[in-house]
Amino acid sequence: MDPIRAARGTELSALGWQQEAALRMLHNNLDPEVAERPQDLVVYGGTGKAARDWPSFHALTRTLRSLRDDETMLVQSGRPVGVFRTHEWAPRVLIANSNLVGDWATWPEFRRLEALGLTMYGQMTAGSWIYIGTQGILQGTYETFAAVAAKRFGGSLAGTLTLTAGCGGMGGAQPLAVTMNDGVCLVIDVDAARLRRRVDTRYLDMVASDLDEALATVLKAKAERRALSVGVVGNAATLVPEILARGVGVDIVTDQTSAHDPLSYVPEGVDPGDAPDYAAKKPEEFTDRARASMAKHVEAMVGFLDAGTEVFDYGNSIRGEAKLGGYERAFDFPGFVPAYIRPLFCEGKGPFRWAALSGDPADIAATDRAILELFPENESLARWIRMAGERVAFQGLPARICWLGYGERDKAGLRFNELVASGAVTAPIVIGRDHLDCGSVASPYRETEAMRDGSDAIADWPLLNALVNTASGASWVSIHHGGGVGIGRSIHAGQVTVADGTPLAAQKIERVLTNDPGMGVIRHVDAGYERAEQVAAEHGVRVPMRESDDVT
Amino acid sequence: MDPIRAARGTELSALGWQQEAALRMLHNNLDPEVAERPQDLVVYGGTGKAARDWPSFHALTRTLRSLRDDETMLVQSGRPVGVFRTHEWAPRVLIANSNLVGDWATWPEFRRLEALGLTMYGQMTAGSWIYIGTQGILQGTYETFAAVAAKRFGGSLAGTLTLTAGCGGMGGAQPLAVTMNDGVCLVIDVDAARLRRRVDTRYLDMVASDLDEALATVLKAKAERRALSVGVVGNAATLVPEILARGVGVDIVTDQTSAHDPLSYVPEGVDPGDAPDYAAKKPEEFTDRARASMAKHVEAMVGFLDAGTEVFDYGNSIRGEAKLGGYERAFDFPGFVPAYIRPLFCEGKGPFRWAALSGDPADIAATDRAILELFPENESLARWIRMAGERVAFQGLPARICWLGYGERDKAGLRFNELVASGAVTAPIVIGRDHLDCGSVASPYRETEAMRDGSDAIADWPLLNALVNTASGASWVSIHHGGGVGIGRSIHAGQVTVADGTPLAAQKIERVLTNDPGMGVIRHVDAGYERAEQVAAEHGVRVPMRESDDVT
Ligand SMILES: NC(=O)c1ccc[n+]([C@@H]2O[C@H](COP(=O)([O-])OP(=O)(O)OC[C@H]3O[C@@H](n4cnc5c(N)ncnc54)[C@H](O)[C@@H]3O)[C@@H](O)[C@H]2O)c1
Ligand SMILES: NC(=O)c1ccc[n+]([C@@H]2O[C@H](COP(=O)([O-])OP(=O)(O)OC[C@H]3O[C@@H](n4cnc5c(N)ncnc54)[C@H](O)[C@@H]3O)[C@@H](O)[C@H]2O)c1
CATH class of the missing domain: 3.40.50.10730 (Urocanase like domains)
Structure with missing residues (x-):
C-alpha cells in the first residue's frame, strides 16, 4: 500500500467540509511524517492508533465520503459501527475508544480484548484524529x-x-x-x-x-x-x-x-x-x-x-x-499540574490547536498573524508564536498549537472562520485540542492530581465535557480511556470543530469554544479554586450552586 | 418541608415544556408514592438518589425554571454545575452520575467520595429522573x-x-x-x-x-x-x-x-x-x-x-x-439475559416507558389504546397493556411501560406526539426508558454477560449511546456508573424525550427513538448475532463494516 497522506486543496471527496475535515485528519494522523508506525496504524504514544485495523480504516474512509450533512457516524475503538440520521448541528462523527467497565479496566484484560480484535488503544489524539506531531x-x-x-x-x-x-x-x-x-x-x-x-x-x-x-x-x-x-x-x-x-x-x-x-x-x-x-x-x-x-x-x-x-x-x-x-520524603515536591498548570486550568486555558486543510503553510502563517493581533498583550504567547514560526518544521498538514483560555478560544476560532470566509486562507481550518485540557479529563496521577476538594477520581467531568461539546456543535467528539497514563488511570474527552467560513460554523465555533473551556472554569469553581471563581464572575460563566433563589 | 410532588396540568413554571418535563420528573422521582426514602432523596435500589443533597435539589429546581430553549444545564452526580448556551436541538439537561476512573472504581473509594459530598449513587433511573415505581x-x-x-x-x-x-x-x-x-x-x-x-x-x-x-x-x-x-x-x-x-x-x-x-x-x-x-x-x-x-x-x-x-x-x-x-457445576445453567433477553436486544427491544405530565390517568388510558391500535399483532404486548390497565396502581404521575423494538418505538412516540397535538391527551408526554436496554449498557454480570464475541466488558457502547442521543434531540441524557450491579461493574446511559405536540418534537422523537434502539441492533450485529443482522437488513440499519466499497 502507498503511504497515506491527507488530500490538500479545496476539492472535496466528501459531501461537506466537516466530513472532509475528519477524513483528512484521519489520513493526516497516518502520514509517515506524523505517525510513528503508520504501517501498524500507530500514531504515537507506544500503541496509540488512528483506526482499529485496515478493514476499519477503509470503512472509515468510505463512510466519511458518503456521509450526509444530517448524518452521524459512530466509531467504537477505531471501527465504524453505525451511521444514524441526526441533524445539521450534530457532530458528523462520535468516537468512544478503549473504554472498559471499571473492574475490567486492567492492562491484561485490555490486551486480551485487543488480541480478540474488539478494541484498540486510542491514546489522546491518535484515535480522535487531531495529533499534529511533536x-x-x-x-x-x-x-x-x-x-x-x-x-x-x-x-x-x-x-x-x-x-x-x-x-x-x-x-x-x-x-x-x-x-x-x-x-x-x-x-x-x-x-x-x-x-x-x-x-x-x-x-x-x-x-x-x-x-x-x-x-x-x-x-x-x-x-x-x-x-x-x-x-x-x-x-x-x-x-x-x-x-x-x-x-x-x-x-x-x-x-x-x-x-x-x-x-x-x-x-x-x-x-x-x-x-x-x-x-x-x-x-x-x-x-x-x-x-x-x-x-x-x-x-x-x-x-x-x-x-x-x-x-x-x-x-x-x-x-x-x-x-x-x-526514600520516605519523595512526595515532598509536587507534580507539575498542581504546581503550575492548575492555575491555567482555572482560567479555562489549555492546548488549543489547529490545522490548515489546504496544506498550505501560508495559511498557518496567516493564522499566526491573527493570533498576534488578537492578543497583543500576551507576551509569552507572542514569543511562542514567533519562535514556532521560525523553528517548528511542520509534520503532515501545517498546524499550530498555543495555550488559550476562556474568552480567548472563541475569539480565535471566529477570527479563523472569518479568514476562511474572506479567502485570506485558502481552505477551511480545523480547530481542536489535546484531551489534556482544563475540563476534559479525570486522571488522578496527572491532570487531576491533588485537587483541592479531593475530587481527583471523579470521572463525571470528562463525560459532561463530551456531552456538552456534542450539544454545542462540534464536528467530531471523542471519549477515551487510558491515554498517557494508561488503562485504569484516566478518562478524557476531545472535540474538533471545523471553521469552513459559513455563518453556521461561526455559531457552532462560538458555542463550542466557549463551552469547552467553560467546563474547565466550572470544574475548578466546583473544586473550590478562587481563581476559577474570579474568572467565572468576570466572564459571567453561570454556576447554579452560587446563584440564589432571588436571582432567577 | 412538605412532601414533594410533581406539578400537574398545563400551567408552566419553566420557560418551555422540555424544562418543565425535567422539573416534574425530578419532583416525581421524590414523590412519597414513588420514592423509597424521599426525606433522604433516595428513590430506589438501596441508595439511588435523584439529587445529591437539598441545596442541589433547590438549585436544580431554580435553574430548570429559568433555563431557556437554547440552554443546557449540566448535572454532575446530582448537582447542577453549569449552564451553557447551546441550541434548540440540544438536550436541556446533560447528566453524569457516579462515574469514577477505573482504578478508583471501588465501593470504599466511592463511599469515601460520597462522604466528602463529591458524588452520589445514581442507580439507573433515580439520578436520571425517569423512575416510575414498581x-x-x-x-x-x-x-x-x-x-x-x-x-x-x-x-x-x-x-x-x-x-x-x-x-x-x-x-x-x-x-x-x-x-x-x-x-x-x-x-x-x-x-x-x-x-x-x-x-x-x-x-x-x-x-x-x-x-x-x-x-x-x-x-x-x-x-x-x-x-x-x-x-x-x-x-x-x-x-x-x-x-x-x-x-x-x-x-x-x-x-x-x-x-x-x-x-x-x-x-x-x-x-x-x-x-x-x-x-x-x-x-x-x-x-x-x-x-x-x-x-x-x-x-x-x-x-x-x-x-x-x-x-x-x-x-x-x-x-x-x-x-x-x-458446588462445581453451578454455572451449568445460564443467566437470564443470554438465555431470553438477548434475542430481544438483537431486535432493538427494551423497556420503553412514558408518563403523562397532566397527571391525568385518562391520558395514559389514551396512550394504552394507541399502543393496542399500533401493534395489533403483538399478543403478549396486548395482554400486558390490558392487565396493567386493570392491575397496576399508579405511583406519582400516571405512567406506563412496555417493551418495544426498533421500528416500533419511533412509531409509538410519534403517535403520542400526535395525541398531544390534537388534544386527545391534555398535556405533553415524556418518553424514556430504563438504562437496562439493548444498546445502552456494558455490564458483564448482567446485560452483557457471555456476549458471543467476548465483548462483555467493552464500555464504548453506552458512551456512544449517550452521545448519539445527545446528537439526535433527546430532552435529557445521562451516563451512569454502577446501577443495579454496583460500582466497578457497569456503565450505562439513558435518555428522555418530550412529546409536546410540536413539529420539532416530532422530528426529535423520530430520530431519538430510531437511533437509541438502533444502538442495540448495531451492538449485536457487531458481536455477531444473526438475528440482529436480519433486523438491520430488514430495516436498513447501516453497518459500515458490512458495506463494500462499491455501495458508496
Ligand atoms: N509531563 C508529561 O505529561 C509527560 C508526558 C509524557 C511522558 N512523560 C514521562 O516522561 C518520561 C520521559 O518520557 P520520554 O518519552 O522522553 O522517554 P524516553 O524513554 O524516550 O527517554 C528517557 C531518557 O532517559 C534517559 N535515562 C534513563 N535512565 C537514566 C538515568 N539513570 N540517568 C540519566 N538519564 C537516564 C534515557 O537514556 C532516555 O534518553 C517518561 O517517564 C514519561 O512517562 C511525562
Ligand atoms: N433480575 C434482575 O435484573 C435483578 C434485579 C434486581 C435484583 N436482583 C436480585 O434478585 C435478588 C432478590 O432481590 P429482592 O429485592 O427481591 O431481595 P429481598 O431481600 O427483598 O428479598 C429476598 C427474599 O429471599 C428470601 N430468602 C432468603 N433466604 C432464603 C432461603 N434460604 N430460602 C427461601 N427464601 C429465602 C427472603 O426471606 C426475602 O423474602 C437479589 O439478589 C437481587 O440482587 C435481580
Missing part, C-alpha cells in the same frame, strides 16, 4: 516552563538555571523549551547518543565534555542572562547529588528520565548499552537497583528543595518509584 | 417469563409449572408475572410475612399450609391449564431438593432469593427471625453456612436441568455463591 510536546513543555517563570521568576527564565535529566522522546523538548523562555538548561542523559540527536535537530545547543565544563558553561550563560542549553553525559543518580554537593546556583530542578517504568531507568553502575539485556534477563534485580538509584536521585532533588530551589515532578512517576526504593 | 419491575419480570414462554413453550405458560424462591422486593413480582403469562407458579420463601404481604397486594394468590398442599394445588391448576400462584414457607435449600426428589412435573426453575449477599440468604437450620443478628455477630460462619446451603440449592436446580427442565439464574449471583460454596 509540536504539541514542545509547546506543552514551553508552556510549563513559562508557568514556572510566571509563578516564581517574574515571567521569564532569563538569568535562571534549570537542571533536568532525560533527553528522550518527550524529555528532549526540555532544553529548547527552557531556552525559548530565555533560560539556561543543563540536561543529563546517561546515553550520549540521545544528547547528540537533540543537537542535530536543534533542540539542544551543545554537549559538554564533562561536568566541570558543563557547569562552567551554564553558569557563565546564567550570569550573562543568555539563553543556552547544555547536555552532559552521566547517570542522574550520580550527577544530581554531585551538583547539589558542589553548591551550584540552580534555580529549577525537574526530571524526565523514563522513571515510570523501572526497567527503563538505568541504575548507577550499569552501562546504558547493557541495560536492555540486563533488564530482560533479571527484571527483579534490575528493578531493585533502578529504584535504589531513583531514591538517591530524588533525595538530591529534595536536597535542592530544602535549599529553596523550585522542584517539581514532570509526570514520570519518579516520586512513586523513589518511595518504593525506600 | 411497575417497571413487574413488567421486566413479565417480559422475562414471556420470553421463556416464547422460547420453549409456544408463546404461553398455560399448562406449565414454575418453581422459584424469594418473594421480596423484586422477587415478589414473579408469581404475578407468571400468572399474567397464564402459568402456574410455586414460590418458596423462608419468611412467612413476605408471602402474606404479597397476597395482600394481589401479587400472590394464596399461601399453602405445607408442601403437600402446595404441590397438590399447583399440579391441579397446571392440569386444568389455569393461572395460579401459590406460596409455601420453607428454606429453598431444603425444599427445592425435596421437590426434585419427589419427581414433580416442574417445567421452569429459577430463584430470586437475596443470594447476591451471603449475609442475606438464610442458611438451612436458621430461623429467619434470628438470621440478621447471627449474620451481624458471626459473619464468616454465617457466610460459610449460607454458601453451603446455596450449593445444595443450586445442585438441585442442576438436577432439574439434567431432567430437562428450563432453568435460569435471575440476576442474583446464586451461581457464583454456590460455586464458592463448593
